[in-house]
Amino acid sequence: MFTGLIEAVGRLRKREPVGGDVRLVVDMAGLSREGLALGESIAVSGVCLTVVAFDADSFAADVSNETLSLTTLGALAEGAPVNLERALRADARLGGHLVSGHVDGVGEVVSVEEDARSQRWRFRAPAALMRYIAQKGSICIDGTSLTVNAVGADTFDVNLVPHTVAHTAFSAARPGQAVNLEVDLVARYVERLLAHRGDAAGESA
Numbered sequence: 001m002f003t004g005l006i007e008a009v010g011r012l013r014k015r016e017p018v019g020g021d022v023r024l025v026v027d028m029a030g031l032s033r034e035g036l037a038l039g040e041s042i043a044v045s046g047v048c049l050t051v052v053a054f055d056a057d058s059f060a061a062d063v064s065n066e067t068l069s070l071t072t073l074g075a076l077a078e079g080a081p082v083n084l085e086r087a088l089r090a091d092a093r094l095g096g097h098l099v100s101g102h103v104d105g106v107g108e109v110v111s112v113e114e115d116a117r118s119q120r121w122r123f124r125a126p127a128a129l130m131r132y133i134a135q136k137g138s139i140c141i142d143g144t145s146l147t148v149n150a151v152g153a154d155t156f157d158v159n160l161v162p163h164t165v166a167h168t169a170f171s172a173a174r175p176g177q178a179v180n181l182e183v184d185l186v187a188r189y190v191e192r193l194l195a196h197r198g199d200a201a202g203e204s205a
Contacts, residue, residue, distance in 0.1 A: 004096035004145025046143035048101025096145030
């Protein structure tokens, strides 16, 4: 589990084909290494990956074909910046919102406009995800916890303050770029519960 508060911006150092899928080697940059262990989870641009090897300045993670096909990691080029966050500790503050690291779909940067000292970003999301995106609700974009400011038919807007732009990979993002989207966990569970309630009502009728 993660918070969506990015701890460092790393870079994809290497893609290594291994047994039909891929092993990614990621530069950890300023990410804390304190207590880092094999088997630990690290979110890479919002995708929860398991550390299979590490050294003083990088870690390696195996990525399945399923993950490669359903996230931006499948097309990520060597040298590309990535948002990094280590898993949430039980005794830590929850400053963003609960993020699982299980990407729901891939969206796209539509536009970026200056808005006083912040920037207003518009993203396009798959139709299947739009029903979970609500104004003033939370969404995770490339691992970053953000608040939705407006919702359209197939797009939504967020504002990025200067600190977020400067300390995430959004500083290098441009319109047309693909991004990983994870909708709010609460919205998914509410939908599931309501669907189950409807099934139960139908069985008892």
